[in-house]
Amino acid sequence: MSDIDTADPEIAPIKRPARWHILVFLAPAFLVYTAVMILPLIETLRLSLYNLVDNQTVFVGLSNFITLFSDPRLAANFWNALWNNLIFFVIHMLVQNPIGVALAAMLSVPKLRFATFYRTAIFVPTLLSFVIVGFIWKLILSPIWGIAPSMMDLVGLKWAFAPWLGRPESALITVSLISVWQYVGIPMMLIYAALLNIPEEVLEAAECDGITGWSQFWKIKLPLILPSIGIISILTFVGNFNAFDLVYTVQGALAGPDGSTDILGTLLYRTFFGFQNQMGDRSMGATIATVMFLIILAGVSLYLFVIQRRIRRYQF
Structure with a gap:
C-alpha cells in the first residue's frame, strides 16, 4: 500500500496563521498613496467630464x-x-x-x-x-x-x-x-x-x-x-x-x-x-x-x- 493509503485520516493539515501584521504595516502607505495619488486622479478624471454652466457644475461628457x-x-x-x-x-x-x-x-x-x-x-x-x-x-x-x-x-x-x-x-x-x-x-x-x-x-x-x-x-x-x-x-x-x-x-x-x-x-x-x-x-x-x-x-x-x-x- 502507498503512503497515502496508510496515512492517519485523523491528522489534519497544518494551517498557517493569518499574517494580519502585513496589512497593518501596509495600511499607512496605502492610505497616504490613496489620499495623495489615487483620489486626486479619480477627481481629475471626473472633473474633465463636467463644466461650469451658470455657476452650476453640469455633466457634459466628452464636450471638454x-x-x-x-x-x-x-x-x-x-x-x-x-x-x-x-x-x-x-x-x-x-x-x-x-x-x-x-x-x-x-x-x-x-x-x-x-x-x-x-x-x-x-x-x-x-x-x-x-x-x-x-x-x-x-x-x-x-x-x-x-x-x-x-x-x-x-x-x-x-x-x-x-x-x-x-x-x-x-x-x-x-x-x-x-x-x-x-x-x-x-x-x-x-x-x-x-x-x-x-x-x-x-x-x-x-x-x-x-x-x-x-x-x-x-x-x-x-x-x-x-x-x-x-x-x-x-x-x-x-x-x-x-x-x-x-x-x-x-x-x-x-x-x-x-x-x-x-x-x-x-x-x-x-x-x-x-x-x-x-x-x-x-x-x-x-x-x-x-x-x-x-x-x-x-x-x-x-x-x-x-x-x-x-x-x-x-x-x-
Missing part, C-alpha cells in the same frame, strides 16, 4: 475634449505643447541616457582611479532643488552678467555664444540640456548597478574567448543590461511628460519666448490656475491633465506588453 481639439486657440496651444514635449523627451533619450550608459561603463572599469569621487560628483546635481538649478543656469547663460561668455572666450569660442534662452529656436534645446545635466546621474547609477550584477563567470568566459574591452561591453554586457535600459527609458518617458518645474523656473509660466518652451505641464498650469490676463478653467485644466494621463498610460502599456516581452529573454 471636443473643445480642446476643435477650438483654434486651445488646439494650437495643446499641439505646440505636445510637440515641445516630444522634443524634450527625444533629447533626453538621445543625449541623457546614452551619456548615462557611457559613464556607467567607464565607472565600472575595475582599475579606474577615483571612481567613487566621479560617481558622487555626477550624481550630486540630481539631489539639488530644481529652483537652484534653474536659477544658477539662468545666471550662467545670461549675456549680461553670466560667466558663460567669459569662459567661452578663454577657449576662443566667444563668437559662438548667444542668448540661447532668449531665442525661440534654441530655448527648448537649452532647457532640455540643463535638465540632462541635472538628471544624467540617475541612468548612470541604474546602469552601473546593472553592470555590477553581471556574473563574473560570464565575463571570464568572454575573456577566455578573447572578448575584452569595449568589444566585451557591446557583445556581452549591453545585451544583459537591456532590461535596465528599458526601465530607464520608460522612467524618462514618464518623467518628461510630467515635467514642469525646471521649465517654470527657467522660463516662467508663459514658457517663452513665444511659447517655444511650452510643454504640457506649463500649459496645464496656466489653463487650470490661470495666469496674468488668462482666467483659470478647472474643467479644461482637468481635461488636459486627463490627456496627459492617457498619453503616459499608453506609453507605459506599450513598454509593459510589447517591449518588455522582447527583452525579457536577456534576463538571468
Whole structure:
C-alpha cells in the first residue's frame, strides 16, 4: 500500500496563521498613496467630464475634449505643447541616457582611479532643488552678467555664444540640456548597478574567448543590461511628460519666448490656475491633465506588453 493509503485520516493539515501584521504595516502607505495619488486622479478624471454652466457644475461628457481639439486657440496651444514635449523627451533619450550608459561603463572599469569621487560628483546635481538649478543656469547663460561668455572666450569660442534662452529656436534645446545635466546621474547609477550584477563567470568566459574591452561591453554586457535600459527609458518617458518645474523656473509660466518652451505641464498650469490676463478653467485644466494621463498610460502599456516581452529573454 502507498503512503497515502496508510496515512492517519485523523491528522489534519497544518494551517498557517493569518499574517494580519502585513496589512497593518501596509495600511499607512496605502492610505497616504490613496489620499495623495489615487483620489486626486479619480477627481481629475471626473472633473474633465463636467463644466461650469451658470455657476452650476453640469455633466457634459466628452464636450471638454471636443473643445480642446476643435477650438483654434486651445488646439494650437495643446499641439505646440505636445510637440515641445516630444522634443524634450527625444533629447533626453538621445543625449541623457546614452551619456548615462557611457559613464556607467567607464565607472565600472575595475582599475579606474577615483571612481567613487566621479560617481558622487555626477550624481550630486540630481539631489539639488530644481529652483537652484534653474536659477544658477539662468545666471550662467545670461549675456549680461553670466560667466558663460567669459569662459567661452578663454577657449576662443566667444563668437559662438548667444542668448540661447532668449531665442525661440534654441530655448527648448537649452532647457532640455540643463535638465540632462541635472538628471544624467540617475541612468548612470541604474546602469552601473546593472553592470555590477553581471556574473563574473560570464565575463571570464568572454575573456577566455578573447572578448575584452569595449568589444566585451557591446557583445556581452549591453545585451544583459537591456532590461535596465528599458526601465530607464520608460522612467524618462514618464518623467518628461510630467515635467514642469525646471521649465517654470527657467522660463516662467508663459514658457517663452513665444511659447517655444511650452510643454504640457506649463500649459496645464496656466489653463487650470490661470495666469496674468488668462482666467483659470478647472474643467479644461482637468481635461488636459486627463490627456496627459492617457498619453503616459499608453506609453507605459506599450513598454509593459510589447517591449518588455522582447527583452525579457536577456534576463538571468
